[in-house]
Amino acid sequence: MLTGILAGLAAGALWGLVFVAPRMLAMGEGAYSSVDLTAGRFAVYGLVAAGVMLLLGLSERGKRRLPTLRQALAAGLMSLLGFSGYYLLLVLAIRDAGTEVPTLIIGTIPLWVMLLGKPQGLRWSSLWLGLVLTLAGLVLMMASAQGTPSGDAAHFWRGLALATASLLCWTAFAILNSAWLRRHPEVNATDWANWLGVATGLGAVLMWLAAGSDLRVLAAREDWSVFILLCVLAGFGSTWLATILWNLASQKLSASLCGQLIVSETMFALLYSFVWDGHWPTPAQLAACVLFTGGILASIRAHR
Secondary structure, eight states: OHHHHHHHHHHHHHHGGGGTGGGGSOBSTTSBOHHHHHHHHHHHHHHHHHHHHHHHTTSHHHHTTSOOHHHHHHHHHHHIIIIIHHHHHHHHHHHHHOSHHHHHHHTTHHHHHHHHSOOTTSOHHHHHHHHHHHHHHHHHHHHHSOOSOSSOHHHHHHHHHHHHHHHHHHHHHHHHHHHHHHHOTTSOHHHHHHHHHHHHHHHHHHHHHHHOOOHHHHHHSTTHHHHHHHHHHHHIIIIIIHHHHHHHHHHHSOHHHHHHHTHHHHHHHHHHHHHHHTOOOOHHHHHHHHHHHHHHHHHHHHTO
């Protein structure tokens, strides 16, 4: 159980980085598009996954790690829910509504996953403390947000709608992915992460060919090296490595406890945002993080 908890927290720390990545680049018309960043991140994920599968395939043991047709189809569906579709919607939401509010909307994922993924033998009364602490932290953090970002109010509300759609995608992924891994204990976390990566990488290429910027336009930008670096860091660390860690947590923990651990993604995303903005969190924001931590600890205790 401890291994699963540590793996889930580490995955959250890596996922938190992707919330600030869109703010490190010039995004919008005449600059990098949301499709460029999404496709770049997941193309790197696909390349890393394919490379690892190729290395494993050099041995007799590795040849048995290729997915069956049903496993490949499952990986394709999961990659759309948990990677390509989820992150594209999130990047669009951050573009329209800034970082804080989409982060907080995504931060409600633990509540939904806990409610929808509760083990049958676990009493509701055991979960209330963790749920209440997490919800209180979200409410306090939302109340401390600095209002809507400058710009058209319609864009802000569109950002909220996109963030909500992103929330639905990842909630479905968290529950379905956890259930699939529990039904297939013969598939280890690294193999599943690689299969997801290849499926996501192929989807990223198709996405960029359909709606990405012209390659010559991207190469002509002065900050192309920053773009490449962010894609590599997000594709390898925040996707391939984080997916292995999350799959490990999903195999060892129930969906409801995994859902609570997703709170760490919100905490780390806010921490990285504060660092990027160069200011300390307010007392209310610090108190919200304390509530988040309390919610995680209460949920862990309830699942023992």
